[in-house]
Amino acid sequence: MSREVDKGASAAESTARHIEDLILEGSLRPGDPLLPEREMALRLNVSRPTLRQGIRMLEDKGLINAEPGGARSVAPLATSITDPLIELMSSRKEVVGDYLELRGTLEGFAASLAAVRANDIDRATLTSCMERIDRAHDEADARNEAEADIDLHVAVYEASHNIVLLQVMRALSGMLRKGVFHNREKLYARAEVREVLRHQHRAIYDTVMARDPAAAARATEDHMAYTRRVLAEIAAAEARLEISLRRIDGGTITQRG
Incomplete structure (x- = not known):
């Protein structure tokens, strides 16, 4: 089910926060692949540049992983056995x-x-x-x-x-x-x-x-x-x-x- 992003002071920050909420509540699970950029932007009702910027924020935080070929997935949070x-x-x-x-x-x-x-x-x-x-x-x-x-x-x-x-x-x-x-x-x-x-x-x-x-x-x-x-x-x-x-x-x- 799609949820509309809050268009606050920064659309990119709002987008990132929305995806963070999905991860925190368990709707997005470690390892889950994200939708292609075009489809995800439509689901979130934001532009593709805004989505890209929001995703980049999450990648910087280690919440999203960039995969080969441009795909992205939720990082394996709190499950690492390398610690x-x-x-x-x-x-x-x-x-x-x-x-x-x-x-x-x-x-x-x-x-x-x-x-x-x-x-x-x-x-x-x-x-x-x-x-x-x-x-x-x-x-x-x-x-x-x-x-x-x-x-x-x-x-x-x-x-x-x-x-x-x-x-x-x-x-x-x-x-x-x-x-x-x-x-x-x-x-x-x-x-x-x-x-x-x-x-x-x-x-x-x-x-x-x-x-x-x-x-x-x-x-x-x-x-x-x-x-x-x-x-x-x-x-x-x-x-x-x-x-x-x-x-x-x-x-x-x-x-x-």
């Missing part, structure tokens, strides 16, 4: 628990807000995500189920209608997609775990749709606690296996025959 602190944290296995603990608290809050604030569009998006989870689960498609899992969580953040919470949680989900803190495919490689996750996602979905904020928060927190426990068990099993393998060959620094 030294993020890289340092992701290299420490003990940080995974802290990451999931934080997500549990924030996502419980997001789910409680979504139960109260979700509108018909939000509820339709949540339903679509849940249907994708069910379909992928029935087809034993672990990769698609894992993707639909993340999309359901993002849909809950969007349905919370809290802009700061949405952007923070989108950043965390972006890191999850890239395997920054843990490899979610390890969860979905286990059929029994996939079954539990499906039931937990159904509980989150059902409580949000039932407009029950307390139950939605509880279902989300239970889900994150379970995820944290299973990942800890997987990590412990992998550590034991590494020790056993080292014992076989003497840690690679002996001359066992």
Whole structure:
């Protein structure tokens, strides 16, 4: 849907501010390609020179990326894994628990807000995500189920209608997609775990749709606690296996025959 730009003191600044608002509210997402210049200018009801100047302001701020061939896209905001602190944290296995603990608290809050604030569009998006989870689960498609899992969580953040919470949680989900803190495919490689996750996602979905904020928060927190426990068990099993393998060959620094 097009929205007319406020023709204030500077049309270019107003255009830039309008696009910033779309990014902030989540209508424009990291990586989204922008329309061609001619069509975007028509949608925003501004001249192409004005649009160009506004886009340039956003490029200077790092909000818009210029692509080869003149195309432009929304920058990958707050999802970079090249930041030294993020890289340092992701290299420490003990940080995974802290990451999931934080997500549990924030996502419980997001789910409680979504139960109260979700509108018909939000509820339709949540339903679509849940249907994708069910379909992928029935087809034993672990990769698609894992993707639909993340999309359901993002849909809950969007349905919370809290802009700061949405952007923070989108950043965390972006890191999850890239395997920054843990490899979610390890969860979905286990059929029994996939079954539990499906039931937990159904509980989150059902409580949000039932407009029950307390139950939605509880279902989300239970889900994150379970995820944290299973990942800890997987990590412990992998550590034991590494020790056993080292014992076989003497840690690679002996001359066992």
